Amino acid sequence: MLPSWPRVIVAAPQTSQSSIGAPLCVAVDNLFDSVGGLTLTAELNKFQEAIDDMMTDLEPPQIRAITGLELAAGVFAKCSDSLATQLQVSLGLGKRDRGRTEFRIGINGDVYGGILAPLEVGTRRVDIAYVNPAAMVTVAYRGKGPYKQKLPLRVLGGFPSWDRIALVVSKDLGVKSLHDIAKRKIPLRVSTRFSGVNNGTYYTISALLSHYGFSFGHIKKWGGRVQECGRPFAAERMNAIGKRAINAVFDEGVSTVGGWLDLALENGFEIIPIELAIVKKMEQMGYTRAVLPKKRFKQLTADALTIDYSGWALVTHKWLPDRVAYAAIQTIDEKSKLLPIDDEKPLNMKELCRGSEKCPLQVPLHPGAAKYYREKGYL
Known part of the structure; x- marks a missing residue:
């Protein structure tokens, strides 16, 4: 058709x-x-x-x-x-x-x-x-x-x-909260969206990170790298996930079956839930709380708290x-x-x-x- x-x-x-x-x-x-x-x-x-x-x-x-x-x-x-x-x-x-x-x-x-x-x-x-x-x-x-x-x-x-913000990192990093990244100053190799004042996704994720006390700039300062993609399912991201050239992805665009989040979960990444206190701060701005449901993402043992991007x-x-x-x-x-x-x-x-x-x-x-x-x- x-x-x-x-x-x-x-x-x-x-x-x-x-x-x-x-x-x-x-x-x-x-x-x-x-x-x-x-x-x-x-x-x-x-x-x-x-x-x-x-x-x-x-x-x-x-x-x-x-x-x-x-x-x-x-x-x-x-x-x-x-x-x-x-x-x-x-x-x-x-x-x-x-x-x-x-x-x-x-x-x-x-x-x-x-x-x-x-x-x-x-x-x-x-x-x-x-x-x-x-x-x-x-x-x-x-x-x-x-x-x-x-x-x-x-x-x-x-x-x-339907959509959600998803924050995923490689399991071998031992990260259970984004607070761990800030505390340990982990030099992530993270994939996200294009930067710039007009990009709503980049802004939203940057606002989230700020509540944890760090930014993409900090990641670079710690020796990490930031891959910026125009779309959630950009070829360069999908290839980097498969080759383990990156060890974190912060983005939205998770509704597609077989998309970037499914691929990441199949290749040793795990979803990091957002703490309730952080979610409440985002709600004060105008965002709403949501979950990444375990019935959709089988690798989860429980629903993961996040913010809505629908x-x-x-x-x-x-x-x-x-x-x-x-x-x-x-x-x-x-x-x-x-x-x-x-x-x-x-x-x-x-x-x-x-x-x-x-x-x-x-x-x-x-x-x-x-x-x-x-x-x-x-x-």
Whole structure:
């Protein structure tokens, strides 16, 4: 089966319902491949018919905007192997747009991912973005960690993606706590993520280490080495684990069966639990406690305490018009059977608004989104 490609679907609002004059409501849709080619499902056909009905009342500028959005989506679907993936959808004000509202979506990349995404939304440079993990939204909302002030964020929904932070070291080191590393000044050969102020994983792990009294800089000072990888399952890491060229890995991305954590546990590494006192300090920032379950990782004799790294929160700011937030969730609901998610189960709208183990939510829902959820009985 071919991968399902993103497709931008633009629905024009009914003029009679508009109190803010917002011209368009943008949502992300997909096409499924069921017989070797991209085909529209019955749900998409039905939705498209509704769009066609509304388009009869559109003015020429709106028609051209829809054409441009469909063109961009179609080109990406056909050339995604060579095109960039940082998505920017911007509906700006033209001379004829008096009384209308600008609308911007930003997804992926250095600016719209990692630590910067909440800042982009909170300062209204974009209106909607994804943030992973969901905990980072809470950190930003509280003005903790890398965020110097509280950000006026609101949640539209939480998409499931189960994950955890895992700290593993070689058994021959005899480490039972990260305190042992600091006390013995062990020159680890550790693999982690790329450093930099925008990398949420690197920041989270660095914050954890700081509570134990050391850093990656200390490891280098003690004579150790730090391997920085762009992805949890990077080839250089997997090779280093197999060859025992490294003796520690601090990262997330542990949900994949046969991934880096499974490989490490099969090659003489063990998971080091995080002490409850340290977990509580991370919770004060906005993270949530979790466990690496022994039922999933058979080498464990008990669940290992850690912090959660789950979820893709769809976030906005408190100024987003209620009608736009309502329309965003309405569209997600209508397309719930088509949207690709990082989970083996279909998208659950009740979990989308309430949060779950796979996407804990601690930030208030946008009132426009909450209105839709309540009307449909999801809240």
